[in-house]
Amino acid sequence: MIRAAILLLPTALFSACAASIPQAALRLPESTLEVRSIQTRTLAAPSEIDILTATIAVLQDMEFNIDRIEKPLGVITASKLIDADSASEKAGLILLEILCVMGGGCDLMSTASDEQRVTLTMVVLPSLAHDGEYTARMTIQRVVYDKMERIKVLERIDDAATYQQIFDNLRKSLLIQVSTK
């Protein structure tokens, strides 16, 4: 038994420190074009300032704070920290915790989602294809933390409906911006 443990020692040492750089971390996925079309819209606007102002306003409407703006590149990055509490997740964890208590006790509620930081980058640039139009492309991602402030989820948001809703709001914001000048 001791000999087996000694033989396993080097394996344990290497596995404890293994740095796994994911393969193909920067390879374009096959879904690139589809995702690009979900994330991009072309909008007509009188000027670059109008569309950038409307974009900032819509981000504020959605309760984001602006982190960075680099106007020559059309880059606006914004983020917000919001509640990630889920009643259905909590209900499931309560059930599991009851079972756990019967089996000796554990603290599953600390693994429940608590808050999430959502980061959004909007790139608004003059269209290369059509004069007087602008392309707006958005990428969104989020980190979900549990009650112990541990990272629970790291993910990109690829849901088409979310992007559609934001672009609908951007169109409205642009109308307001142009009509109230």
Place this chain on the structure above:
Amino acid sequence: MTRLTHLLPLFGLFVLSGCATTSANITGAGTQLETRQIQTREYDTLDKALTMRSVVATLQDLGFTIDQADAELGTITATRLDQYTMRMTVTVVQKDTQRISVRTNARIGEKSVADAATYQDFFVALDKAMFLTQHKVD
């Protein structure tokens, strides 16, 4: 069996000590020239603005959000959250009267990305974005 039980804490300490390091490792591990070669490509173009536009589009294609961008210095830093945290910095510099150099370095969590294939994948993606930009495709 009892002797084995006594050995277990020692085993744990030994495993942990395998990761211990006292070095701050500020200067990184790679050799300067080799690292630069892996991380850099040169493009026959003079348009820095369009190259930066292509870099931003490539980063978005790869699922990054932009943390920092400076058109004057040609620097863009971006983060991707996708099971792990990946951060990249891309610099776009005009080399001479005919070429633009694009250099990138990436980190995943605490680890620096050193393999050439990963950077090659990034430049393949950037080549596509450069092609689209040069042909005025949004």
